[in-house]
Amino acid sequence: MKKMNFGIAIFFIALSCYVLISAQSFPGKIGNVPGPGYFPTILSCVLIALSLILILTSREASDAPLGIFSKGNRIVFVAAGVTLAYFGGLLIFGFLIATPLYLVAILRYFKMTEWRSLILTSGITTAASYAIFTTILEVQLPSGMF
Amino acid sequence: MMMDVLSNVMSWQILLAIFCGVAAGISIGAMPGLTSTMGIALLMPFTFQLEPAVGMMLLIGEFVGAIYGGSITAIMINTPGTPSAAATVLDGYPFTKRGESCRALGISTVASFGGGIISGIFLILIAPQLAEIALKFSAPETFALALFGISIIASISGKNLLKGLMSGVLGLLLALIGMDNISGLSRFTFDTVFLMNGLSFIPVMVGLFAMSQCFMSMEELYHEVKVTAKITSAIPSLADLKKILPTILRGGVTGTMIGIIPGAGGDISAFISYDMERRLSKHPERFGTGIVEGIAAPESSNNGTTGGALIPLLTLGIPGDANTAVMLGALMVFNLTPGPQLFVEQSLVVNTLFAGFMIANVVMLIMGLSGVRIFSKIVQIPRPVLVPIVMLMCVIGSFAINGNYLDIIVMFMAGIFGYLLIKGEFPLSPIVLALILGPMAEGNLRRSLVMSHGDYSIFLSHPIAATFIFAAVVSLIWPIAKHLLNKYSMALRAGEMQRK
Numbered sequence: 001m002k003k004m005n006f007g008i009a010i011f012f013i014a015l016s017c018y019v020l021i022s023a024q025s026f027p028g029k030i031g032n033v034p035g036p037g038y039f040p041t042i043l044s045c046v047l048i049a050l051s052l053i054l055i056l057t058s059r060e061a062s063d064a065p066l067g068i069f070s071k072g073n074r075i076v077f078v079a080a081g082v083t084l085a086y087f088g089g090l091l092i093f094g095f096l097i098a099t100p101l102y103l104v105a106i107l108r109y110f111k112m113t114e115w116r117s118l119i120l121t122s123g124i125t126t127a128a129s130y131a132i133f134t135t136i137l138e139v140q141l142p143s144g145m146f
Numbered sequence: 147m148m149m150d151v152l153s154n155v156m157s158w159q160i161l162l163a164i165f166c167g168v169a170a171g172i173s174i175g176a177m178p179g180l181t182s183t184m185g186i187a188l189l190m191p192f193t194f195q196l197e198p199a200v201g202m203m204l205l206i207g208e209f210v211g212a213i214y215g216g217s218i219t220a221i222m223i224n225t226p227g228t229p230s231a232a233a234t235v236l237d238g239y240p241f242t243k244r245g246e247s248c249r250a251l252g253i254s255t256v257a258s259f260g261g262g263i264i265s266g267i268f269l270i271l272i273a274p275q276l277a278e279i280a281l282k283f284s285a286p287e288t289f290a291l292a293l294f295g296i297s298i299i300a301s302i303s304g305k306n307l308l309k310g311l312m313s314g315v316l317g318l319l320l321a322l323i324g325m326d327n328i329s330g331l332s333r334f335t336f337d338t339v340f341l342m343n344g345l346s347f348i349p350v351m352v353g354l355f356a357m358s359q360c361f362m363s364m365e366e367l368y369h370e371v372k373v374t375a376k377i378t379s380a381i382p383s384l385a386d387l388k389k390i391l392p393t394i395l396r397g398g399v400t401g402t403m404i405g406i407i408p409g410a411g412g413d414i415s416a417f418i419s420y421d422m423e424r425r426l427s428k429h430p431e432r433f434g435t436g437i438v439e440g441i442a443a444p445e446s447s448n449n450g451t452t453g454g455a456l457i458p459l460l461t462l463g464i465p466g467d468a469n470t471a472v473m474l475g476a477l478m479v480f481n482l483t484p485g486p487q488l489f490v491e492q493s494l495v496v497n498t499l500f501a502g503f504m505i506a507n508v509v510m511l512i513m514g515l516s517g518v519r520i521f522s523k524i525v526q527i528p529r530p531v532l533v534p535i536v537m538l539m540c541v542i543g544s545f546a547i548n549g550n551y552l553d554i555i556v557m558f559m560a561g562i563f564g565y566l567l568i569k570g571e572f573p574l575s576p577i578v579l580a581l582i583l584g585p586m587a588e589g590n591l592r593r594s595l596v597m598s599h600g601d602y603s604i605f606l607s608h609p610i611a612a613t614f615i616f617a618a619v620v621s622l623i624w625p626i627a628k629h630l631l632n633k634y635s636m637a638l639r640a641g642e643m644q645r646k
Contacts, residue, residue: 001571008566031600033592034592039318039588040322040333040334050311054312079361079533080558087541087554087558090541090551091551102538103534110530112531125535125538132192137195137196140549142545
């Protein structure tokens, strides 16, 4: 938890510094009234202060690892990677081709070993979601480049 | 008006939306790990092409169903489906151990229905009166109200106040993205047209509440839910009904009142009602051993919060919890700006929502009593199948709102970021609350100061604004003071122990 707190606090400080620097290019006041730079400046200062308090108070926090990047937690990042690849697939091949491929890949990775149920689940889910969104709800789903 | 509302609410579209919403809500609520907020975020994309009243009824139905649905697994497998059902476990599971799970499920269904109906009556009676008062609000009052809404962050931060405040400030910073409403200047848009209108709420909410939850579920992907209890009929006996009636009345009223208070949700109200009922009981020692009042109190109370939470949402545009925060986003997508004007300009929609809320509770009662067997089966859908389907819904939902690929990326980034924040024990609700209320606060503060030529005393010369600012200060400082006092007394006690 300690490392996590430090990591997030440092990220927040970096973000606040970026906001603070960017906000200097906006007018802080327009006449007597706060301008567009007023709130970003105040908020980023508050976030920096809160992050510093977190760093200071986290010194007493437990040092036990959260296991986010552990081997056992690899499944989260592999699934996130496959999902990211699916976004690319959507852009290139469109919903009807990319979705069943994505579902087959991820279900297989989630240890669904039986091919028949794998293909049925992927096919039915794709067909049902396509039918609901395009036919009933009239939402345009990605059609791809071709 | 009455006839218009009736014909509206009895239309097949609205009835179907309520039916689907409640069914989805009960299923989602019953599955441990899936929350009612996640359900609302996931269902939202299905509503974009619907009429506003139909779409909102789908979401309200889900809200009502999910709060009840949490009790199913609380009773059957000793695991609350939602945090609101945590108190139900105490007396619910002992029924299952005695082989009386159906009796417990029946009591929970009737109590949830009773609590929901009581809160619906309060909603219908209080909301229009409150909206009438809110009609007199100008920029200073609206700023003070938004400030009060933001101050709730302190009370919804859970056990870690500092992290909650950090999440809230992050949400306020995210709300700054886009074109400044007053000066027309672009802020933090990286010169892209995509960010000119600010971050789209829906992809951020879907990412934070649904996608991040999928990542969390993956950590326990192969944990199976097994329902061993035999399910038959859940209709409670007349003797049980007589016994729980006063409990339901008290729980429903308590839940509604707690629901109205922004920041306090079903989980808190359920425990308060449970404790209250135990104190009032002639046999307090029997609580926790499996008695009907021990189920009726938390269940009527947590469903009582549903109607209560809708009161500040619809009348003032202040979401009291994560569920109503997501619903606020949905209202905005429908161009229904919540607040007093909604009651003037869209009175038919508002009254349809009121009537629909009551019907949703009736549908929940019917489904709960007749469909427990089906819902107990749904609970057992293996996570390796469920998680990819939910992830797919997140992708479609984010894309559907504007037909823009970048929204999918925003959703995904919010999902990853939400996952890391959950792991770091940062609450997510403050981000959404601040993201929604931030622009309202900033815009109205500046408008107020334009009105007063930069004189800040305008907020004190408006009594309602001054009251809200005072309430905001108290709401922000009280949890901080309480937190520090607790720490101080703990340190004091530890010191005493060491001396001994």
